[in-house]
Amino acid sequence: MYDSENDSEPGRGMERENLGSEAPATVRIVDIARMAGVSTATVDRVIHNRGKVSAANLARINAVLQRVDYRPNLIARTLASGRQYVIAVVMPRFAAGEYWADFEAGVAQAEAEARRYNVTVRRYRFDQYDGASFEALLATLRDESFDGAVLATLFAGRVIPFTAELDARGIPYVFVDSDLPACNRLAYCGTSSFDAGAVAARLLCEGLEPGADLVVGKILHRGDGGSNQCRERERGFRDYLERHDFRGELYDVALRLDDEAYNARRLDELFAVHPSVAGAVTFNSTCYILAGYLAARPARRVRLVGYDVIDRNRRMLADGVVTALVAQRPEVQGYRGVMSLCGWLVEGRRPGTVGNLPIDILLKENISYYTNNII
């Protein structure tokens, strides 16, 4: 029944025998078929649980599988199977130099690599400051067909019910930006937003008196209370302050994305009323707004900590206006979000559910090397 021992194939077969003594010859489907006395098609059915195999053969094949440590050749599998996969990436729209452009770079790299496994990436974009635009996008997604999704979780309240629909459709999804542990996600690729808040607090407070006051710069959202990410960071930030007997005040200031004059007025007011402010923080990537204001008023000594290494922040850090940046490897989030789904779809390889990324700290001294995070 097991005739592999004295089975002499021509040519190639002999080589295998010889190799056998040196390197452990890898076992192929034909080898298993021969050992079990069946055809390769039947082995394939068992390996993929496609059913339609007699109990006797199933037992025989499984027995062989048990003792041989079969490792499928994925290269051959991909080449042979014409199966195409589509991954939907649901993310904010962006302009060059903005935070999400870095995320997109990671998605693009993953897209290039996944191509060879017959995986296609499709992007779906929404306005990150407008919950309604996200809702509208979800409506579109209901009519689209795809095999997996990468979801940016900015609008947590709208993401959660949508994932229930995906669950029902049997479509796996991966979160990026911030985690929503209550959902049935295949994985989360991003930092712990809460602890990233604590890191910012530590960096900001390092050089401040315990009684110094702080300002928190914010960009208002339309119809929503800000992104999940920013809320979590602020919680972590405040938590750190409480645990380190901070005794100052925090003043929120609402700024606008592209209205320098407006922002200057608001900040002038604030500093006039509270001259005691010695530190500032923003919980999204727009600390360059505060930095621009402070750069023009060098007399005002304010420590400033923000998030994300986008060009405008990078410059302000290099110039010494920003004290420190906390970063979250957006390009890795994009790359890994797509690739983890790709590995799952193509190879059935389940990624770690929570792949918390490192929380990076950038100072003037190490900022110039902050690149190359993707392997």
Add this chain to the structure above:
Amino acid sequence: MYDSENDSEPGRGMERENLGSEAPATVRIVDIARMAGVSTATVDRVIHNRGKVSAANLARINAVLQRVDYRPNLIARTLASGRQYVIAVVMPRFAAGEYWADFEAGVAQAEAEARRYNVTVRRYRFDQYDGASFEALLATLRDESFDGAVLATLFAGRVIPFTAELDARGIPYVFVDSDLPACNRLAYCGTSSFDAGAVAARLLCEGLEPGADLVVGKILHRGDGGSNQCRERERGFRDYLERHDFRGELYDVALRLDDEAYNARRLDELFAVHPSVAGAVTFNSTCYILAGYLAARPARRVRLVGYDVIDRNRRMLADGVVTALVAQRPEVQGYRGVMSLCGWLVEGRRPGTVGNLPIDILLKENISYYTNNII
């Protein structure tokens, strides 16, 4: 001559035509062969510059190649060609929990991934504190056959002449740990050691008076002046101090790897003679030695900065004994060192020559997430 237009193949061929209007059908070698009126073998010869092709056919095939943007299917190529590659990784021996164990983890991951491209990894180890052991290893390597090498450059003076031999043998090599720009390396995967020295200086000095004195902990090497990496870091460190009007003194202290009593004596002496010492640094991964000493003497307030997130350092950072660690992603160095060589050998894809990695800063607040650097 170009008969692809009205060429109607059965089955599969029709599908391609239909796809054509939707997705740009990828062009295969058979397509090119047909367009040029030759066989696939001849196209293959041209694509790989194997010669033995008539001038007329060469011209015809090149003409086709020009206009069709041929992208070889690497999956198929790997499957078809039995070509095996061996990559030699030349690195220090290590015990669990030591710095090079992390490097090894990256090598192992790359090994697992490269397997599918018929690439094998072979390790060659030396004693990182003994130049002679490295020299002996190089002698072994002269008789070994391999297709590419990853070289840890600790003993720069011995690496340099060896790379000349590799150049002569036509074997590509990649540096890790620290760069030697004078060599003809395919790539360098690691941090800028000099600037990593500056980062340590910044972190150490942040909370010190300009007049405070510092101690520099060192482990003596047998027969050599220390690793290239450590020397460069120290240069960068001292350079930073000079540029920031540091006015204290630096005292070297020679410590031993596994002799706590000895180390305590030397440090007791030093602090007795120089009670003004308020900061300490090590340029290799052994700052846990100094940390252990200081942890047992909490009255002595000394800021301590070191390198590399190995377990013992990690604990001392979490406990607040170490102020900050500067890290260099050893696992990424191992992974990328192997994979860049793999990409070059298998796909002819040239990596960026100097892939300087980010210089990471770890504090008590972000240390717990410092993992997951490899994608």
Add this chain to the structure above:
DNA sequence: CTGAAAGCGCTTACAG
């Protein structure tokens, strides 16, 4: 339920 056969795109002897 089962197996022979064709095919994925490329490479490799081999015969001419």
Add this chain to the structure above:
DNA sequence: CTGAAAGCGCTTACAG
């Protein structure tokens, strides 16, 4: 110099 043919390991209709 050239091309027909076999093969890499796996998958997929298809006929039974």
